[in-house]
Amino acid sequence: MPASSAGIRDVEPPARGDRYKVEDSRMADTVQSWVPGLQQAGVRPSARSGLSKFLRQRSTIAFLFCLPLIAIITCLVIYPAFYSIYLSMLNKAQTRFIGLGNFSYLLSRDVFWMVVQQSAIFALSAVFFKALIGLITAHLINNLPAKGQRKWRGMLLVPWVIPLALSSLGWWWLFDPTHSAFNWILTGLGFDEVPWLSNPYWARFSVILVNVWYGAPFFLIMYLAALKSVPEQLYEAAAIDGANAWQKFIHITLPMMRNIIAITVLFSLIVTFANFDIVQIMTAGGPRNMTHVFATYAFLLGIRSGDLPLGAATSLFMFPILAIAAVFILRGVRKRGREIG
Amino acid sequence: MGSSRLSRRAVLKTAALGSAAAITAPYVSGVHAAGTLTLGCWDHWVPGANKALDKICKEWGDKNNVDVHIDYITSQGEKDKLTAAAEAQAGTGHDIMSHRDWNIQIHQRLLEPLDDVVAQLIKQYGPISPVAEYLAKIKGTWRGIPTAIGSQVKPCQSRFDLYKEHCGIDLVDMFPADESKYDKAKTDQWTWDVYLDSAQKLHKAGYPVGLPMGQTSDAVDWVGALFNSFGVVMIDEKDNIKVNSDETRKALEYLKKLMAVNPPEVYAWDDAGNNRWIISGKGSGIMNPPSSWAVAKRDNPKVAENIWLHAMPRGPKGRYVGQLPQFYGLWSFSKNKSAGKDLLLHMSQKESIAQLVAASIGYDLPSFKSMYDLDTWKTVEPPKGVVYSYPPRGDELTSMFGAPARSEVGAQMYNQAINTVMVAKLTQGNEKIDDVIKWAEKELEGTLRA
Incomplete structure (x- = not known):
């Protein structure tokens, strides 16, 4: 932007309401200097078209830059979202509008409530452990000498970089019901085999474990960035006051990281609630439907059973749950932001 | 693609x-x-x-x-x-x-x-x-x-050497590679009771049968065939829920005994789980198309040489094989x-x-059925005639879990694997038969919405 040019620095600061007007005139000057032929041809600023004025507005440029993204979001997010709402209100053959019929049907099914419960267990426990492991490892890495940090950061990010479908398949081989590599080691050490995927409770544990393995590096990198932004002077002042490591963590690190923790948790909660790959590849919702989450159950009803409207209704149940969580978390973030400001 | x-x-x-x-x-x-x-x-x-x-x-x-x-x-x-x-x-x-x-x-x-x-x-x-x-x-x-x-059916695929050695049953003689040589007196002996008895013996000998009990088609198909053999009807043609019956109770009681001699991991098997079981040499029998035999022929030829495909056991209401x-x-x-x-x-x-x-x-x-006389089924080996009885022959009928209900309803029952979840609830979850039937009734009621 021309705001950095030497000539502009000499200009008196504008009144609040005139800000954009003044910047606009500065931009106009700069454009003229970039296009010498314009002045030579006798083209005066007043003769410029309305379109070129419009294009030189800061908000217009910003909008144009965002346009490809807006188009993608409109086509791939907003349209499908509204279409799925429309779809969820149709009958199975998609020939008749049935209002909230699919939703009320789902609410009357035991299996659906089990899916709700399992999705909550899956998402909440996975996000909790991802946050905990991310926080611990971020501290450990932050305390490493600068030379070794990059190497560890790179290695610990590997689970997050591998495509989830591939890593889930790898984990499935490790948990294979008949030829599990883990069980081979356990029996070699004299322990009993663990029914990783054939017992519903172990199967729940296994899918949560894989999700934590995959997602913890995201928390790690976010928390590491947050840790590095905490001013060193605060720790020095606390050390002078005689604070130990735990007190520094509780009274300095944690309050300074609260916003990033909240936003990371919210983001992860959304992604974990909507997870499909891990459960579908490892258990496909079994045994006894006891590992189904919203996405896999929606796939079962919508694609395998051919009831797209019911599948759409199932997946839409995530929306209010996540919206409520988002409102509370973001309200907390704003509140803390105001306190800090 | x-x-x-x-x-x-x-x-x-x-x-x-x-x-x-x-x-x-x-x-x-x-x-x-x-x-x-x-x-x-x-x-x-x-x-x-x-x-x-x-x-x-x-x-x-x-x-x-x-x-x-x-x-x-x-x-x-x-x-x-x-x-x-x-x-x-x-x-x-x-x-x-x-x-x-x-x-x-x-x-x-x-x-x-x-x-x-x-x-x-x-x-x-x-x-x-x-x-x-x-x-x-x-x-x-x-x-x-x-x-x-x-297109496929899922008949018994058994290790005839193990059946002969541990159960005294000659499956090749019972189901020879020529339908005209089928002896009704012999084939009639192949019942679900005999199957259970031999499964118990094979389990004791360290070669259990492997019958999947997950929610994929291999599991749904063989349990569906067994239910038909016992006369179980989940929902009839007129949308009447019929699962609460003596036939269902008998089938579930039978399955409680049969699943006890299966490996515990069958509840997590996908459609390849039983294939791997027989190919590994650990298992004595599965219910599957000849795909597992074909892979064994490549990966474990000694096992393939001792595999025989043959009809499903007969139940009180007939002999059924799952067809897909x-x-x-x-x-x-x-x-x-x-x-x-x-x-x-x-x-x-x-x-x-x-x-x-x-x-x-x-x-x-x-x-x-008029095409079941193609040469391929007679000539494929080893052993020669291994897949002859893969197409339903003799008194074997095909079945589809979900029938005779309306196909819209049947599709829901099948895809939600209501039959195998019932069995898993009973045998793995240790729920009572009455509770399992009650659960099934409620789920079936939901499928009628279709």
Whole structure:
């Protein structure tokens, strides 16, 4: 932007309401200097078209830059979202509008409530452990000498970089019901085999474990960035006051990281609630439907059973749950932001 | 997704040859228009089997001056079903699409009636499998044509050496590779009670049978066949829920004993779990098409040499085997329907089927019993005749879990695996039989919404 040019620095600061007007005139000057032929041809600023004025507005440029993204979001997010709402209100053959019929049907099914419960267990426990492991490892890495940090950061990010479908398949081989590599080691050490995927409770544990393995590096990198932004002077002042490591963590690190923790948790909660790959590849919702989450159950009803409207209704149940969580978390973030400001 | 482009459109010859074809053959009436025909076909797991279909379509395309283009779509991750669902939503895509299990019922409103083609085939080859009819004849109209490709039944696949050694049962003698030599007195002895007794002996000997109890089709199919043998009806044709019956209780009591001698991991098996079980040499028997035998032939030949496919055990209400046919459907938005019908008829001729069955080493199963005399099933080895009894023979009938309920209802029951969840609740969850039946009644009530 021309705001950095030497000539502009000499200009008196504008009144609040005139800000954009003044910047606009500065931009106009700069454009003229970039296009010498314009002045030579006798083209005066007043003769410029309305379109070129419009294009030189800061908000217009910003909008144009965002346009490809807006188009993608409109086509791939907003349209499908509204279409799925429309779809969820149709009958199975998609020939008749049935209002909230699919939703009320789902609410009357035991299996659906089990899916709700399992999705909550899956998402909440996975996000909790991802946050905990991310926080611990971020501290450990932050305390490493600068030379070794990059190497560890790179290695610990590997689970997050591998495509989830591939890593889930790898984990499935490790948990294979008949030829599990883990069980081979356990029996070699004299322990009993663990029914990783054939017992519903172990199967729940296994899918949560894989999700934590995959997602913890995201928390790690976010928390590491947050840790590095905490001013060193605060720790020095606390050390002078005689604070130990735990007190520094509780009274300095944690309050300074609260916003990033909240936003990371919210983001992860959304992604974990909507997870499909891990459960579908490892258990496909079994045994006894006891590992189904919203996405896999929606796939079962919508694609395998051919009831797209019911599948759409199932997946839409995530929306209010996540919206409520988002409102509370973001309200907390704003509140803390105001306190800090 | 693999693809192969067959003949190129011979533009100048089209009108003349097409018109001639229209005059001489009953289903070539539209082929004179030539043009292109696109097929979305199930990607066969047997190496080289797709080539047989390529060849059949190329022959037909060359003869009729139609450019046939085939896309092979895997069923891994239900990609074929996703493709069909996407095409149905978009109203555009291939002309002909292969549909597994319940997909004809799911897309019935967008599938062209094929009564004329099926009528011709029945005239040529006699009655069609009742399971195929249940799945593809919707409200009196055939919306799909049963194809041999990928169609299967899931009979017993047993280690005859282990049965002989530990149970004193000679399965090869009981089900020889020649139906005319079937001895009713011997085959009648192969009952679910005998199966349980031998499963207990084999378990004791360290070679348990491996019967999947997850929520995938292998599990649903064999439990469905057993339920039929015991006379269990979940929902009848008139939407009456019938699961609360003595037959259901007897079947569940039986399954409680049978599952106790299965490996505990069967509750987590997918459709490949039982295959791996028999191939590993640990297992004595599964219920599956010959795919596991074919893989054993490659990976563990000694096991393959001792495998024998044979009929399912007989229950109080008969002998049933789970059948899972595949179909071809012609989309109503196809622009070359007449040519599509003609190709479907050509692909369903016995000569074409013989090529497909041979290419799939006997895995592909036609829906016409009159075609069960093809040479492939007699000659495949080792041991010679191993897959002879793969097609249902003797008194064995095919079954589909979900029938006789309306197919819309049956599809929900099948895809939600209500039968195997019932068994798992009883045998793994240790729930009481009455509680399991009560749960099933509530779930079945939900399926009636369809």
